[in-house]
Each structure stands twice: as structure tokens, then as C-alpha cells.
Amino acid sequence: MIYDPINLLELQQAKDKLNHFVKIKSxxxxxxxxxxxxxxxxxxxxxxFTIISDQLNEMGVEFQYTGLKGQPLxxxxxxxxVKEYIWRRIQISMFNIxxxxxxxxxxxNQIVDVLAKxxxxxxxxxxxxxxxxxxxxxxx
Numbered sequence: 077m078i079y080d081p082i083n084l085l086e087l088q089q090a091k092d093k094l095n096h097f098v099k100i101k102s103x104x105x106x107x108x109x110x111x112x113x114x115x116x117x118x119x120x121x122x123x124x125f126t127i128i129s130d131q132l133n134e135m136g137v138e139f140q141y142t143g144l145k146g147q148p149l150x151x152x153x154x155x156x157x158v159k160e161y162i163w164r165r166i167q168i169s170m171f172n173i174x175x176x177x178x179x180x181x182x183x184x185n186q187i188v189d190v191l192a193k194x195x196x197x198x199x200x201x202x203x204x205x206x207x208x209x210x211x212x213x214x215x216x
Contacts, residue, residue: 078109117181123209124202125155125163128191131200132158166190 079090097104129152132139138150139157151157164176166187173179179187195202 117184121176121184122155122159124188125158128158128162128195128202129153129155131195131202135200162191163187 077093079086081087081090094104094106132153137153139153139161141149141151143149159176164174167176167179167183168174170186170190171179171183173183192202
């Protein structure tokens with residue numbers, strides 16, 4: 077069971093459970109539950125994919141795809157291309173996690189830092205959407 081230490085009742089329940097295991101000399105496992113991303117963060121992440129793809133397209137940077145019988149194909153960037161061919165590859169390299177649903181907030185921030193540095197060196201300034209920007213974009 078997952079206990080939230082901010083909730084005093086749950087904190088007491090966790091302590092009681094731990095004390096019970098100690099009293100009966102039972103083996104137990106304690107591990108930290110890392111926060112996965114929220115619905116708001118998920119929306120912001122997908123908005124970031126859109127921002128990156130739009131900026132790359134505005135700069136005339138094309139995505140080079142090799143897959144149709146080995147023939148190269150130039151495409152405009154899409155949010156899905158950014159997610160699958162840029163974001164996910166960094167995510168796997170850094171954390172060995174394939175699914176974007178399995179990464180936590182700290183990992184997202186680390187990937188954003190890598191992307192910001194990479195694109196910054198290329199003259200492209202990309203910022204993770206603020207709460208206000210996200211709300212404005214979602215509500216429009």
C-alpha cells in the first residue's frame with residue numbers, strides 16, 4: 077500500500093504497519109514511491125512536442141526518415157516525430173525507460189534540460205510550457 081506522509085492518518089497507519097511487521101519478526105520491503113506525471117504535466121509534455129516541432133519546421137529543419145525500402149525521405153517535424161525520434165531516444169539513453177508514461181517529474185526535467193542545452197547551442201530557445209501558458213493553450 078502507498079502511504080502519503082502529509083496525511084497524518086496515513087502516516088500513522090504506515091507506522092502501525094511497520095511496527096506490526098517488526099513485532100512479528102516478519103520480512104518487509106520499504107521503497108519510495110516516485111511521483112509519475114500528472115494530467116497537467118502530460119498535457120504540457122505533449123505541448124512541448126508541438127512547440128519543438130513547430131520551431132524546427134519554422135527554421136526549415138527537416139526530419140530525415142530512412143525506412144521506405146531504405147530510401148531517405150524528408151518530412152516536416154510533427155509532435156509525434158519529436159516524441160518518438162528525439163524525446164524517447166534521450167529518455168531511453170538516460171533512464172532505460174521506453175514508455176513516457178513510466179517517467180517521473182524529475183526525469184522529465186532532466187530531459188528538458190538536455191533538449192534546452194542541445195537546441196540552445198543551435199540557436200533554438202525552447203522552454204517547457206508554464207502553468208499559465210498550458211492553461212491558456214488548453215482552454216483555447
